[in-house]
Amino acid sequence: MRIDVVTVFPEYLQPLDLSLIGRARERGMLDLNVHDLRRWTHDVHHSVDDSPAGGGAGMVMKPQPWGECFDELIPTDVKPRLLVTSPAGRPFTQAMAHELAAEPWLMFACGRYEGIDQRVVDYAAERMEVTEVSIGDYVLFGGEVAVLAIIEAVTRLVPGVLGNAASLDDESHNDGLLEAPAYTRPAEWRGHEVPPVLLSGDHGKVARWRRDQALLRTAQARPDLLEGLDRGSLDKRDRLL
Ligand code: 6GU
Numbered sequence: 301m302r303i304d305v306v307t308v309f310p311e312y313l314q315p316l317d318l319s320l321i322g323r324a325r326e327r328g329m330l331d332l333n334v335h336d337l338r339r340w341t342h343d344v345h346h347s348v349d350d351s352p353a354g355g356g357a358g359m360v361m362k363p364q365p366w367g368e369c370f371d372e373l374i375p376t377d378v379k380p381r382l383l384v385t386s387p388a389g390r391p392f393t394q395a396m397a398h399e400l401a402a403e404p405w406l407m408f409a410c411g412r413y414e415g416i417d418q419r420v421v422d423y424a425a426e427r428m429e430v431t432e433v434s435i436g437d438y439v440l441f442g443g444e445v446a447v448l449a450i451i452e453a454v455t456r457l458v459p460g461v462l463g464n465a466a467s468l469d470d471e472s473h474n475d476g477l478l479e480a481p482a483y484t485r486p487a488e489w490r491g492h493e494v495p496p497v498l499l500s501g502d503h504g505k506v507a508r509w510r511r512d513q514a515l516l517r518t519a520q521a522r523p524d525l526l527e528g529l530d531r532g533s534l535d536k537r538d539r540l541l
Contacts, residue, residue, distance in 0.1 A: 301403070301458050302331040303379065305447055306369055307410040308348055310443035311336045316451065324461045332451075337361075340368040349413050358414035366409065366420045373407070379428035380407035382420055383450070385443025391434035391451055394473040396433070400450070401457035408450070410443035470510075476529050478522060480513035508537070 305313055313334045316322070324330040338346040340439040341364075349359035352399045375381065392398070400406060409416065424430045436444040456462045481492040497509045515538060518525050 301329070301401075301455070302380075302517040303333070303451060303455075304373060304405075304407045305332075305334045305410065305451075306335065306337050306366075306373075307308070307442075307444055307447075308337050308389070308412055309410075309442070309444055310336045312442075315448060320461065320506065321452065321455055324455060329458065329460050330455060333374070334368065337365050338367060340365040340372070348406065356414075360414050361412060361420075363420045363423075363483075366416065367423070370386060370424065374428070377407070380405040382407050382409065382424050382428055382430045383447075384409045384424075384430060384432045385411050385446045385525065386415055386432045387434050387437075387439050388415070389434040392433050392435045392446075392453070394453070397450070397453040400454045407456070408447045410447055412442040424433055429448045475514075476525060476533065477514040478512035478517045478525070480517065509535040511535075511538070 309312065316334070317325075321330065322331075325332055332468070337348055341348060348361055350362045352358065353446050357538060381400065383400075385408065420429055420444060421432065433446070433450065435449050440446060457468065457525045462468065468474065470479065483498060487494050487499060495509065497505050500506070515526075
């Protein structure tokens with residue numbers, strides 16, 4: 301998979317050199333490139349923003365550097381899936397992570413200030429698939445941290461990036477539920493015990509317990525997820541809850 305990130309703060313993306321993502325890059329599974337948008341400015345101040353049309357607070361990213369960036373990075377025959385970060389974008393979910401993990405080439409445009417001139421999105425959308433994306437209902441200074449989160453969520457789904465693919469199956473959000481709590485040794489710690497069923501060796505009972513805990517936890521922390529759950533995905537014992 302190829303990923304390009306365009307930002308005015310390339311240093312913000314340095315964590316992508318670390319850990320499993322860094323290793324995937326070293327092994328050649330991930331071709332990840334971070335670009336400084338200011339490379340496509342021509343004035344002495346390398347300015348990337350300007351005051352908003354119609355007035356108002358803050359600054360808007362001007363279209364010219366983005367246009368020249370696209371001209372240089374994107375050939376006419378192959379196009380990336382372009383993701384433009386914005387608190388006004390489509391909510392990023394595990395389902396979208398799966399969708400993006402199947403793409404051969406992703407390009408992220410990190411919005412800063414009050415966002416990017418809308419014509420950049422409209423122009424790009426005439427040439428490639430463009431998705432404005434948000435990671436939640438709160439406002440960040442810019443899209444860089446959102447891009448870190450999205451890249452981590454997406455690349456761990458790319459076959460070969462994560463060591464143990466089986467751990468993807470029963471994690472939170474994969475089946476629409478939060479995951480059951482996890483425990484390790486010792487069996488007792490500061491007066492708190494590992495639930496005995498987990499030490500019973502009865503795999504059926506353990507699976508049932510985890511399912512119940514997942515339902516309970518989801519009902520407590522994320523009742524909205526239970527509302528949206530497909531009724532057919534519940535088994536007979538689930539309905540007793
Ligand atoms: Cl993608 N960008 C910004 N600036 N703020 C956000 C966001 C993105 N997602 C949530 N808040």
